[in-house]
Amino acid sequence: MNDVDRVPVSIVNACLRDGRGGSPTAVLGESAAGPPRRASPTGASPPAASLTDAERSRVPARFGTSHAVFVTRRDSRSALGAPKQCQSLIGADESTVDVRFFTTEGELPACGHGTVAAIAFLAEQCGGAEHRFRLRASGRSFAGHAVREGDVIHAAFDPGPVTLRDPTPVETDRVIAALGIASDLLAPGPCVASLGRTRMLIPITTPEAVAALAPDLDRLRAACDQLGLLGCYVHSAPTSAGRVVARMFAPSIGVPEDIANANSTACLxxxxxxxxxxxxxxxxxxxxxxxxxxxxxxxxxxxxxxLLVGGAAIITRTGTL
Structure with missing residues (x-):
C-alpha cells in the first residue's frame, strides 16, 4: 500500500433534513508541513498534504460523493486531527483554516455545502458543544460557527458578497430551452448571481413544477459552458414563511444535479x-x-x-483513500 492510500477521509452528510438525507461530502484534513507521504512511527495515517490536484479531483468518484473538501491549518507546525490542537483553531487569526473544494472536473473557488461539511469536520475534531472558526477560501477569510446537538452539528457561515444582474434574453432562452421549462411555468425575476462562480437563478411557479423537471443535461452543459455559468438553480416562489423548493443542475462541473447547494441558496x-x-x-x-x-x-x-447560510450535518463514516 502506498502512502496516498493511507490518507484519512471523513464522509460528512451536509444539510440534513430532520436528521436524515443530506449531501455526502468527502472531507480530508491536510497538513501544511513537509512531505507527508510516509506513515508515522506510531503507524497512524499521514495527512493529505502531498496529494496533487489531479488526485484531489479523483476523490469524489472514489467515495461516491459530488464534492471533496480539503482543510489545511495555516500553522504549519501541526496537522489537523489531534484534540490538543483545537484550542488554537478557535478565534485565532494565526490558526485560520484553509479550505479547498474539488469535483471530478477540478477545483471550485467556493462550495456552500462543502463549507458546512468542513465546519462539521472541524467541530468533530475539537469536540465540545459550540465552536467558532476562521476559514479561508480563494483568498477570502470568513467566519464559521458550529453547535452540536448529539451527533448532529449545526453549521453556519458568512458566504460573502453576492453580485446580481438581470440575464440577457439570449441567456434566458438558452437555459430555459435546455431545462425544458414551458413558458407558462416561468415566474418573474430570473437572475444571474455570482458568488465565487456565476450561476443563473430561474423561478418557476410551483414546487410541483420544480419536482417535475427533466432537463437535457448535455444541452444544459453546452449552454452553461457557452455562457460561463456554473449551473442553474431552479426554485419555486417563496411562501409567506420563506419556504422554497429548489434543484441545482451543474453538469459543467461534473455534478448533473446537486443534492444541496448552499451558495446558490445564499444568492437567492x-x-x-x-x-x-x-x-x-x-x-x-x-x-x-x-x-x-x-x-x-x-x-x-x-x-x-x-448573509448567513447553513445546515445540519453528521459524520457518517471515516476511512482512508
Whole structure:
C-alpha cells in the first residue's frame, strides 16, 4: 500500500433534513508541513498534504460523493486531527483554516455545502458543544460557527458578497430551452448571481413544477459552458414563511444535479432581500432520494447586506483513500 492510500477521509452528510438525507461530502484534513507521504512511527495515517490536484479531483468518484473538501491549518507546525490542537483553531487569526473544494472536473473557488461539511469536520475534531472558526477560501477569510446537538452539528457561515444582474434574453432562452421549462411555468425575476462562480437563478411557479423537471443535461452543459455559468438553480416562489423548493443542475462541473447547494441558496437570499424576504428554508435533494434543507438569512447592516447560510450535518463514516 502506498502512502496516498493511507490518507484519512471523513464522509460528512451536509444539510440534513430532520436528521436524515443530506449531501455526502468527502472531507480530508491536510497538513501544511513537509512531505507527508510516509506513515508515522506510531503507524497512524499521514495527512493529505502531498496529494496533487489531479488526485484531489479523483476523490469524489472514489467515495461516491459530488464534492471533496480539503482543510489545511495555516500553522504549519501541526496537522489537523489531534484534540490538543483545537484550542488554537478557535478565534485565532494565526490558526485560520484553509479550505479547498474539488469535483471530478477540478477545483471550485467556493462550495456552500462543502463549507458546512468542513465546519462539521472541524467541530468533530475539537469536540465540545459550540465552536467558532476562521476559514479561508480563494483568498477570502470568513467566519464559521458550529453547535452540536448529539451527533448532529449545526453549521453556519458568512458566504460573502453576492453580485446580481438581470440575464440577457439570449441567456434566458438558452437555459430555459435546455431545462425544458414551458413558458407558462416561468415566474418573474430570473437572475444571474455570482458568488465565487456565476450561476443563473430561474423561478418557476410551483414546487410541483420544480419536482417535475427533466432537463437535457448535455444541452444544459453546452449552454452553461457557452455562457460561463456554473449551473442553474431552479426554485419555486417563496411562501409567506420563506419556504422554497429548489434543484441545482451543474453538469459543467461534473455534478448533473446537486443534492444541496448552499451558495446558490445564499444568492437567492440576496436576490429576494429587496422584496422583504429575509429568511429562507430551502428544500432540495428529493429528486435524488436524499432530502436536504438549507437555511439562509439576509439583513441590512451598516449599509451592506449581511448573509448567513447553513445546515445540519453528521459524520457518517471515516476511512482512508
Amino acid at each position: 437570499a440576496a436576490h429576494l432581500a429587496d422584496r422583504g424576504v429575509t429568511d429562507l428554508t430551502v428544500e432540495m435533494g428529493d429528486a435524488l432520494g436524499s432530502p436536504a434543507t438549507i437555511t439562509a438569512s439576509a439583513r441590512e447592516s451598516a449599509g451592506r447586506l449581511e
